[in-house]
Amino acid sequence: MVETCDVIIIGAGILGCFAARALSMYDLKTIVLEKREDVCTMISKANTGIVYAGYDMHPGSLKAEMTIRSNAGFEQLCKELGVTYLKTGSIMVAYGPDGDQSLIRKMEQGKESCVPGLHLITGKEAEQMEPNLRKGISSALYSETTGAVNPWDLGIAAYENAKANGVMFHFLESVMDIDCQNKRVSIKTQSNEYTAKVVINCAGSNTDSIREMAFAPSVRIRNTSADYLVYAKGSASQISHVIFYEPEGKEKGLSIVPTEEGNLIIGATESSKMDCADYATRAEDLSALLSFSSTILPSLEQDQLLNEFASVRPNPYLLQNPEVKLNDFNILEDWPMISLVAIKTPGITCAAELGKYVSEKVIHHIGQVQTNPYYDPIRKPIEHPDMEHYKKEQDGEILCHCNLVTEKMIREAIKRGATTLNGIRRRTRAGMGCCQGADCEEKILKILMRELGIHAEEVTKDGNGSEVLL
Numbered sequence: 001m002v003e004t005c006d007v008i009i010i011g012a013g014i015l016g017c018f019a020a021r022a023l024s025m026y027d028l029k030t031i032v033l034e035k036r037e038d039v040c041t042m043i044s045k046a047n048t049g050i051v052y053a054g055y056d057m058h059p060g061s062l063k064a065e066m067t068i069r070s071n072a073g074f075e076q077l078c079k080e081l082g083v084t085y086l087k088t089g090s091i092m093v094a095y096g097p098d099g100d101q102s103l104i105r106k107m108e109q110g111k112e113s114c115v116p117g118l119h120l121i122t123g124k125e126a127e128q129m130e131p132n133l134r135k136g137i138s139s140a141l142y143s144e145t146t147g148a149v150n151p152w153d154l155g156i157a158a159y160e161n162a163k164a165n166g167v168m169f170h171f172l173e174s175v176m177d178i179d180c181q182n183k184r185v186s187i188k189t190q191s192n193e194y195t196a197k198v199v200i201n202c203a204g205s206n207t208d209s210i211r212e213m214a215f216a217p218s219v220r221i222r223n224t225s226a227d228y229l230v231y232a233k234g235s236a237s238q239i240s241h242v243i244f245y246e247p248e249g250k251e252k253g254l255s256i257v258p259t260e261e262g263n264l265i266i267g268a269t270e271s272s273k274m275d276c277a278d279y280a281t282r283a284e285d286l287s288a289l290l291s292f293s294s295t296i297l298p299s300l301e302q303d304q305l306l307n308e309f310a311s312v313r314p315n316p317y318l319l320q321n322p323e324v325k326l327n328d329f330n331i332l333e334d335w336p337m338i339s340l341v342a343i344k345t346p347g348i349t350c351a352a353e354l355g356k357y358v359s360e361k362v363i364h365h366i367g368q369v370q371t372n373p374y375y376d377p378i379r380k381p382i383e384h385p386d387m388e389h390y391k392k393e394q395d396g397e398i399l400c401h402c403n404l405v406t407e408k409m410i411r412e413a414i415k416r417g418a419t420t421l422n423g424i425r426r427r428t429r430a431g432m433g434c435c436q437g438a439d440c441e442e443k444i445l446k447i448l449m450r451e452l453g454i455h456a457e458e459v460t461k462d463g464n465g466s467e468v469l470l
């Protein structure tokens, strides 16, 4: 049977989830089709999580406008969705003439775009603000409004809020074919058929192939890899701001970002990679990052290194369509399809604004849509028990002692959509402490089996192909 609805969103990364949340303000039947078992399992789970100020985007571009607006509204957004926002400010440091010139250019760009709270400061001033950074800073750009957020916290929160407001999410539904003739869209997944008035293509690294199921090629995506290091809880005390290292010559610019839990994330490198599903790190990139981190933060103990991860950068390149500006957000309108093609940085910062932007276009296209009278923008996070008044009978056993996660929290995470060990990690932080799950993963596996009614062999770390017991 063909399922009929008003809008289909392909992809439940952070952009699909925020497009869904924005559409849930209207009286529409919206379905999200996601090929994986959960939300935010691809680019949206693996990035730097910086909330940008907007000074390094071209003045007048959609990217600059949206970043500045998003940054101004980020605190309120996080309040509505129950997500922690670290408004640390940032310092972009230069150690030579190339970096100095680049900072002057960025300061001018920032002024032209009216970015608030930007200051070009001396190397000495930067060293006083960040005494653990390598000495010899030649100049620095201090931004008061830059911050950091956990990207999957934000995406999961948008998903839960969209779902609570009526959007339906269908997981393990991989879109295989699209027909956009006769002003309606027909979509085939591996097992079902759908029809809708509009389709929003939010398929991340696959947005080009999804679009080409119905239209002639215009923009294609070439994927490169990005590797990161994660340092243990407590390492974030090394810095007080998000740090951007402005490169000299052919060096790569890198970032150092504190997290809510007190970790430090350092990255990202860039190397060639073709497969959009390849999230493996590379030895040479990790060793370059290690050498960077011990040089830029000499007092950071390298035995605090906890983990590593990789991401995929979807780089758009042009086949046809001179309208497309590769340095700006590419939103291609081929009604009844609208595609957010290869949205890279600052897609986390702008996710809510991009969601609003596409939803307004969709509403304009459909015409005469009523608002949803039951829409509620508030979403509550999973609560940590108050450890001073912790009672085992009420909160359940503490399973993850590193991050104080109880059995009750794990059950709540499963109720909210976690089906894998990483799905639980992302929702509760269980297994993300210094023992990396050695102590709790077996117990969590048993809870997953019990709550989902599955066998041990069916429990996966992060979806099909990552079965824990073989």
Ligand SMILES: Cc1cc2nc3c(=O)[nH]c(=O)nc-3n(C[C@H](O)[C@H](O)[C@H](O)COP(=O)(O)OP(=O)(O)OC[C@H]3O[C@@H](n4cnc5c(N)ncnc54)[C@H](O)[C@@H]3O)c2cc1C
Residues within 6 Å of the ligand: 010, 011, 012, 013, 014, 015, 016, 033, 034, 035, 036, 039, 040, 041, 042, 043, 044, 045, 046, 047, 048, 049, 050, 051, 052, 173, 174, 175, 176, 202, 203, 204, 205, 206, 210, 226, 268, 311, 312, 313, 314, 343, 344, 345, 346, 347, 348, 349, 350
């Ligand atoms: C290395 C790196 C660092 C970044 N750092 C920052 C930062 O610091 N700050 C910031 O603001 N932004 C940052 N970004 C940008 C941000 O991460 C992205 O813009 C954002 O995550 C993109 O989200 P998405 O939903 O488009 O993609 P994804 O999260 O990849 O989601 C796409 C979804 O589509 C699904 N899908 C694909 N094909 C199909 C199909 N055929 N059928 C059904 N579903 C399908 C996938 O399974 C996936 O879930 C960074 C990006 C990268 C790569």
